[in-house]
Amino acid sequence: MSIVSSTLSSLHYPCGLIPFITAGSPSINSTEKALLLLDQSGADIIEIGLPYSDPLADGPVIQEASSQALSQGMNLDILLDLLHRVKDNIQAPLVLFTYYNPVLSRGVAVFLQEIAAAGIKGIIIPDLPLEESDYVIEVCNALSIELILLVTPTSPSERIDNILDKSQGLIYVVSSTGVTGMRDEINNRMEDFIARIRLKTDKLIMIGFGISKDEHVRKIMNWNVDGIVIGSAFVNCLSDPNPDEGLKKLQDFCLSVGKTLRSNPIG
Template sequence: MSRVSSTLRSLPYSCGLIPFITAGNPDIVSTEKALKILDSCGADIIEIGLPYSDPLADGPVIQQASKQALSQGMNFDMLLSLLHKINGHIRAPLVMFTYYNPLIARGILSFLTEIAAAGITGIIIPDLPLEEADYILDICNNLSIELILLVTPTSSKNRIDRIISKSQGVIYVVSSTGVTGLRDQINKNMQEFVASIRKKTDKLIILGFGISQEKHVRQIVQWEVDGIVIGSAFVNCLADTSVDNGLEKLKSFCTSVKNVIMHPGPC
């Protein structure tokens, strides 16, 4: 069992907090500080995004963050260097969010071997064709990396069954159609969709895309999910013109969301 799965399964509370930040936004030094803040403020797993020039699954907040990071010269080698630096100093398992093209450009085996050596224990590739997942799954199994596959409400029953079957241990349920981003409401049909997945498998379920407010977390924590992914809201904290203020916002938001998970109260 990977560190990602084992961490979620061993939680003494209902579900884990999985914040997302974009590497290199607003700069590489801030990314290191942000990772340490999230780790110290209760993140159970941390998702770190490799900036990409054509982020099709990302909403405007994360797109802007990627643009900012790339303008600062952020690249895969810089991220590897940072990961090696913090490896062993971050309690929470780290999951990389990246698109398929960077793996192909680097060489799939090289890419995965390098991130494993740098301490990455999970990977999410939103545009990975399911038909091409087997090769990556084989490598990930050998490197103790968990490939986390995504299921959407618009996926066919057959495709959902295939994704569940291929998943190593964690299934990422996309809580809204379209891209990531800040939303006021969570789709009311999502609880039923999550329940339908739960009936099919005892694998872990994490929920993400569009979860950005404490009220969303208070609602979702009542469902049978094992982890809640929050991206744009955390990235938005770091959009402050003052880096120090942005990091303080990040700390405050992480602390408050974790408190909701620990003490959800009535939704």
């Protein structure tokens, strides 16, 4: 079992907190500080997004952050340098969110070798064709990186079964159709979808897309999931015109959500 999966399976509370931030937004310096703050403020796993010019799965908040980061020159090499600086000071496993084109452009093996050396323990590639995942999984296994595959309620049953079969140990359930972003309500039908996934596999489940409030977390933590991903709400904190105030908002929100998740310990 990878360090990402083992981290979630060893928790003494219902499920783990997985904040997402965009690398380089609002600045490289803020990203470095944010990673350290999230680690100190209750994040169980930290997901960091590599900015991309055509982020098909991302909502407006993360699209804007990605555009801002790219305009300031953020790229994979700068992110790798940043990760090398902080990796020894962060306890939470780091998961990279990236689209497939940057991986192909670098070369699958080279890309994965470089992020592994920089301390990345998991990777999410939302547009990775399932038919091309076997080689990626093979290289990830050799480097002790967990490729986290996504399933959605709209996926055909046979495709879901194939994803569950290929998954190394942790499955990302997309909680809403469309792109990421902050929503007022969480689709209650997702509880039934997760229950159906549980009948098919004993692999771990993380859920994301559209989760942005403590009340969402209080609801979802009772759905028998192992981790909750919150993206746009954390990215939005960092968009404050005052960078220090943005980091304070990020820390306060992380502490608040973490307190909610830990309010019902197991055993």
